[in-house]
Amino acid sequence: MIYITRRERFSSTHRLYRADWDDQKNMEIFGPCSNQNGHGHNFVLFVTIKGKVNPDNGFVMNLKELSPIIKDKVIDKLDHKNLNLDVDFMKNKIPSTENLAIEIWNQLQRPVAEHGASLHCIKVYETENNFVEYFGE
Amino acid sequence: MIYITRRERFSSTHRLYRADWDDQKNMEIFGPCSNQNGHGHNFVLFVTIKGKVNPDNGFVMNLKELSPIIKDKVIDKLDHKNLNLDVDFMKNKIPSTENLAIEIWNQLQRPVAEHGASLHCIKVYETENNFVEYFGE
Amino acid sequence: MIYITRRERFSSTHRLYRADWDDQKNMEIFGPCSNQNGHGHNFVLFVTIKGKVNPDNGFVMNLKELSPIIKDKVIDKLDHKNLNLDVDFMKNKIPSTENLAIEIWNQLQRPVAEHGASLHCIKVYETENNFVEYFGE
Amino acid sequence: MIYITRRERFSSTHRLYRADWDDQKNMEIFGPCSNQNGHGHNFVLFVTIKGKVNPDNGFVMNLKELSPIIKDKVIDKLDHKNLNLDVDFMKNKIPSTENLAIEIWNQLQRPVAEHGASLHCIKVYETENNFVEYFGE
Amino acid sequence: MIYITRRERFSSTHRLYRADWDDQKNMEIFGPCSNQNGHGHNFVLFVTIKGKVNPDNGFVMNLKELSPIIKDKVIDKLDHKNLNLDVDFMKNKIPSTENLAIEIWNQLQRPVAEHGASLHCIKVYETENNFVEYFGE
Amino acid sequence: MIYITRRERFSSTHRLYRADWDDQKNMEIFGPCSNQNGHGHNFVLFVTIKGKVNPDNGFVMNLKELSPIIKDKVIDKLDHKNLNLDVDFMKNKIPSTENLAIEIWNQLQRPVAEHGASLHCIKVYETENNFVEYFGE
Numbered sequence: 001m002i003y004i005t006r007r008e009r010f011s012s013t014h015r016l017y018r019a020d021w022d023d024q025k026n027m028e029i030f031g032p033c034s035n036q037n038g039h040g041h042n043f044v045l046f047v048t049i050k051g052k053v054n055p056d057n058g059f060v061m062n063l064k065e066l067s068p069i070i071k072d073k074v075i076d077k078l079d080h081k082n083l084n085l086d087v088d089f090m091k092n093k094i095p096s097t098e099n100l101a102i103e104i105w106n107q108l109q110r111p112v113a114e115h116g117a118s119l120h121c122i123k124v125y126e127t128e129n130n131f132v133e134y135f136g137e
Numbered sequence: 138m139i140y141i142t143r144r145e146r147f148s149s150t151h152r153l154y155r156a157d158w159d160d161q162k163n164m165e166i167f168g169p170c171s172n173q174n175g176h177g178h179n180f181v182l183f184v185t186i187k188g189k190v191n192p193d194n195g196f197v198m199n200l201k202e203l204s205p206i207i208k209d210k211v212i213d214k215l216d217h218k219n220l221n222l223d224v225d226f227m228k229n230k231i232p233s234t235e236n237l238a239i240e241i242w243n244q245l246q247r248p249v250a251e252h253g254a255s256l257h258c259i260k261v262y263e264t265e266n267n268f269v270e271y272f273g274e
Numbered sequence: 275m276i277y278i279t280r281r282e283r284f285s286s287t288h289r290l291y292r293a294d295w296d297d298q299k300n301m302e303i304f305g306p307c308s309n310q311n312g313h314g315h316n317f318v319l320f321v322t323i324k325g326k327v328n329p330d331n332g333f334v335m336n337l338k339e340l341s342p343i344i345k346d347k348v349i350d351k352l353d354h355k356n357l358n359l360d361v362d363f364m365k366n367k368i369p370s371t372e373n374l375a376i377e378i379w380n381q382l383q384r385p386v387a388e389h390g391a392s393l394h395c396i397k398v399y400e401t402e403n404n405f406v407e408y409f410g411e
Numbered sequence: 412m413i414y415i416t417r418r419e420r421f422s423s424t425h426r427l428y429r430a431d432w433d434d435q436k437n438m439e440i441f442g443p444c445s446n447q448n449g450h451g452h453n454f455v456l457f458v459t460i461k462g463k464v465n466p467d468n469g470f471v472m473n474l475k476e477l478s479p480i481i482k483d484k485v486i487d488k489l490d491h492k493n494l495n496l497d498v499d500f501m502k503n504k505i506p507s508t509e510n511l512a513i514e515i516w517n518q519l520q521r522p523v524a525e526h527g528a529s530l531h532c533i534k535v536y537e538t539e540n541n542f543v544e545y546f547g548e
Numbered sequence: 549m550i551y552i553t554r555r556e557r558f559s560s561t562h563r564l565y566r567a568d569w570d571d572q573k574n575m576e577i578f579g580p581c582s583n584q585n586g587h588g589h590n591f592v593l594f595v596t597i598k599g600k601v602n603p604d605n606g607f608v609m610n611l612k613e614l615s616p617i618i619k620d621k622v623i624d625k626l627d628h629k630n631l632n633l634d635v636d637f638m639k640n641k642i643p644s645t646e647n648l649a650i651e652i653w654n655q656l657q658r659p660v661a662e663h664g665a666s667l668h669c670i671k672v673y674e675t676e677n678n679f680v681e682y683f684g685e
Numbered sequence: 686m687i688y689i690t691r692r693e694r695f696s697s698t699h700r701l702y703r704a705d706w707d708d709q710k711n712m713e714i715f716g717p718c719s720n721q722n723g724h725g726h727n728f729v730l731f732v733t734i735k736g737k738v739n740p741d742n743g744f745v746m747n748l749k750e751l752s753p754i755i756k757d758k759v760i761d762k763l764d765h766k767n768l769n770l771d772v773d774f775m776k777n778k779i780p781s782t783e784n785l786a787i788e789i790w791n792q793l794q795r796p797v798a799e800h801g802a803s804l805h806c807i808k809v810y811e812t813e814n815n816f817v818e819y820f821g822e
Contacts, residue, residue: 001546002513004508004509004543004544005541009265011177012177013150013175013176013219014177029331031338035218037221039149039177039217040150040151042264053507057440057441059509060509060543079169080176085174086172093332094331098327127146127148129282130280131279132276132277132334133276133278135275135277139783139819140817141816167605168612185818194779200815230606233606235606235607235608236601266555268552269608270550270551270553271551286724286725287724290469306765309765309766309767311767312698313697313698315696353717353724354718354724355720356698356720358722370468372415372469372470373464402694403417404417404474405416406415406416407415407459408414422675424586424588443627446629448633449630450559450628450629451559451562451588451589452590490580492585493583493585493587497585539590564743579749641743643743644742646687647738676692678690678692679689680688680745681688681733682687683686683688
């Protein structure tokens with residue numbers, strides 16, 4: 001069993017808030033992350049898959065196949081977008097880094113499996129000082 | 138003459154567009170950077186000042202004095218904000234990294250001079266692959 | 275279950291040696307790390323906690339609560355300090371990165387638990403080429 | 412149980428291809444990685460070992476002992492070399508990052524064990540965007 | 549006048565040697581960099597251009613125009629290539645980082661000028677510890 | 686004219702203070718940097734030299750010659766040392782990063798000149814957020 005990780009990036013805006021809370025409550029819980037006109041990040045995404053090495057080509061999974069999946073399912077939907085308004089799989093969810101990692105997992109788990117590998121971890125950096133990891137359960 | 142640089146960060150949203158252009162023209166010039174709901178970045182700012190070393194303390198300028206100036210004049214106004222809507226000194230300007238660097242220079246040049254040093258360079262990273270430098274002229 | 279990591283930094287001096295060994299023995303085991311006037315590092319600390327995502331706010335644990343704990347229990351005690359002389363929880367211990375990671379765990383394990391999350395890993399970089407991880411057992 | 416990691420680097424050339432495939436098939440599977448005159452990377456290697464902290468010196472394993480092992484068994488054989496032609500332990504293997512990580516494990520597992528620690532993980536970065544991890548099984 | 553820099557990467561193999569020197573002389577001057585089967589690097593390229601900010605769009609030069617020029621004139625010719633054998637503009641030149649920076653300048657100077665900006669600096673990292681800068685004279 | 690830069694590192698302890706000031710005054714000016722038992726950093730040094738490319742070998746200056754000079758004149762004297770007590774060329778100087786950069790310049794300027802190149806810049810990082818540059822005047 002070997003693990004291979006691909007790093008990707010997306011630059012997005014988001015706002016942490018709940019519509020059923022007033023501004024004061026949102027500010028109390030989320031602080032400046034609930035600024036009403038939003039703020040943004042250069043998110044960094046690490047997608048780790050695991051599997052056996054294919055003796056035919058020396059790969060767990062050919063990155064030529066993995067990269068377009070990540071691009072199509074995740075990066076094109078998140079990059080240069082507003083996570084609260086523009087992203088189908090984030091609708092009605094608080095766009096915390098935790099929820100973002102979980103939903104990226106949900107986008108990628110099946111397509112990776114269809115290529116004979118297993119999704120192992122989704123890691124998302126929000127800033128150089130904060131990141132989240134999700135292993136699917 | 139010696140140069141000292143302080144690195145700071147701010148996480149903001151912005152949108153490149155001109156109100157006097159239609160969506161098609163904005164998209165043609167600015168591409169996904171004109172996404173109407175915005176996108177964002179972890180901007181990284183490098184403020185370089187120059188001066189003679191003060192033999193009393195070995196400093197060009199005490200960072201204990203420089204850091205609060207940068208925080209007060211720049212970071213508090215930009216961090217967790219929308220560069221199009223929330224920032225007084227960016228009003229009516231296209232929030233390109235170029236214009237942002239120039240306006241940060243304009244905020245800091247006088248306060249640094251009042252502490253006996255000279256502002257030398259403002260460097261702003263928009264992503265790990267793009268940055269801008271401005272030397273005041 | 276999701277994992278969230280906070281990165282912090284502290285700049286400290288230390289000296290690896292044992293008082294019950296002579297200089298020659300200390301130099302033989304610890305090399306230049308036992309220089310009698312000390313040496314120092316920009317240590318980098320990664321604190322990883324794990325837990326379920328709180329559906330109310332999308333967080334495992336609000337970083338607004340985690341950061342002050344790390345600052346109070348760890349960073350304020352280590353930053354700009356001498357690890358051999360100034361730090362209560364390192365007294366009578368060889369200040370190797372291994373021991374430092376274990377003692378930081380001991381400082382944080384209970385306060386994190388009191389906030390409803392679990393401490394998962396303490397990772398300490400001594401230099402860009404060496405780091406230690408401790409998972410509590 | 413504590414984990415300590417040492418980072419090392421090597422700059423090598425390689426070519427992904429199989430002699431029993433023609434150029435078209437190699438290009439189809441490996442893309443530009445099968446360029447017939449080769450290409451190269453600054454590989455970055457992370458060697459993680461685990462063990463109990465020795466109370467005599469505060470170490471899992473003295474890096475003064477670990478570093479020469481890594482240098483002798485791995486770095487001297489890979490650095491400034493051609494992975495297809497110059498490296499005994501890569502002979503007759505496709506020099507993918509996966510295979511490279513496995514073979515580095517095979518070089519280091521026994522010597523680390525002979526020093527009373529256990530090899531835990533070999534991590535190899537091929538570029539800043541791709542890396543592989545191997546845990547020995 | 550403002551300066552904007554674009555970072556790009558290419559992974560190449562090279563060998564430092566002169567055909568008119570014997571192996572011993574090549575090894576004496578170039579050391580392991582003259583390994584006869586080559587070695588390689590993840591080169592990192594920083595292209596800096598300068599100019600006035602265009603008030604129409606806030607740019608010195610639209611990166612949507614600069615990036616394809618760099619890709620077409622430089623990256624496509626160098627990435628996943630052998631600098632001694634595959635690159636037209638490096639023919640008959642010792643592929644040192646110095647010479648590489650100069651020849652990249654020669655490829656980009658005119659196309660950048662044709663877009664109304666000036667090429668200011670070519671910076672090439674060979675490893676994380678070595679880089680070269682060329683300003684065109 | 687081309688510029689080549691070599692990056693080196695040293696891990697040292699220092700204390701900012703003046704013996705002719707009392708503790709209160711030292712703390713007022715230098716803050717926690719005057720902690721009486723010291724603190725430390727992983728300093729990062731960038732040595733930039735300039736010169737013409739030697740057509741014989743493609744180098745401004747052979748790094749095989751430059752590296753031992755930096756090691757002998759600077760790194761061996763600073764690494765794993767106390768900048769206040771152990772370093773001849775820092776005696777009786779406040780060990781600020783500014784003064785450190787100037788004194789490193791003084792150590793290297795002549796030996797680099799004797800090898801036919803010119804020292805251009807000494808850049809010293811104290812932390813990831815602060816660095817100093819000195820150009821010799």
